[in-house]
Amino acid sequence: MDTLAFDRHDHRSCIAAGVAQAEAQCASAGLQFTPVRRRVLEILLAGHRAMGAYDILEVLREEGLGSQPPVAYRALDFLVSNGFAHKIERLNAFVACSHMTEDHAPAFLICRACGSVAEAEIRLERGRLGEAAAQAGFTIERTVVEAEGLCPNCAEGRGA
Amino acid sequence: MDTLAFDRHDHRSCIAAGVAQAEAQCASAGLQFTPVRRRVLEILLAGHRAMGAYDILEVLREEGLGSQPPVAYRALDFLVSNGFAHKIERLNAFVACSHMTEDHAPAFLICRACGSVAEAEIRLERGRLGEAAAQAGFTIERTVVEAEGLCPNCAEGRGA
DNA sequence: GTTGCGATGAAATAACGTAACATCTATATC
């Protein structure tokens, strides 16, 4: 489990590492890591929290990188499709992926008090839902696994 | 696993049973099972699929039971809060609960081709995410577990 | 050099959801 999001750490290094990783993967896959896409990933990595598409758009707008919703949504779609970011359905928001190197089904712990989001890796298809789906003849293509509650920091009397 | 949603069955009986169950639980819990709430549950049970709040509102409007969004959202909030319906975050839509008798954490199989939704019961906190959350000191209050893919009917060459 | 494809710009609109406030109704209390 990645509890990074609940602890302090050096943002600058995680931004640089994330961008570098994405850049490398795009290069080897023949994908265009364009300025807008790069910048959106940087914004997500810098925020290190779930951000709405319109939050991101506001930053892009200030920087002259785009002003209309499709600019943000298209960049986010690219990042999500290629595993560099994830959408948190419960929040209608997006986070940078924290396990870019591995192909994985993400799961999230969402703190309802401070809004921080931690990413875990989970193999749902090996669990009970996966068994049940197989039994029913259902083919799982994508999973949404999100747990909402209180992170350790907020649980200390401040969030309950 | 409940694969009911993928098979043919008698809708009338599941509507009647669901409404009766909700009515009984409201009576014993001192909750008001008002006409709008009842009707929204009937609509969800009759649809036996995920429906948007505005789909439901349209029906209510035709029947003179309300015409503004809050009417639908309030009824849906009531049904969801009391376990008679669930929200599918992935679809921004709602389904009637198919296990009203038991207190449960729901999980869903969503067919991307036909839109049908099957509900399973899952105890995520006993699985790997639960362990990880416990280890990280995270308190889970609510879970969202949704798998998207192809149901057996649609997998037969029609959806792939 | 032109064809084709993916990316971008921009306008408009669709879809989803909530805040705020007035009103009503059933029940509890006096």
Added chain:
DNA sequence: GATATAGATGTTACGTTATTTCATCGCAAC
């Protein structure tokens, strides 16, 4: 029976999230 209270409803207005559509641009292949 009058009145206070809490929950439910009606209505207006607005806020947030997301997509459709069409024009344009830039680059790489042929």
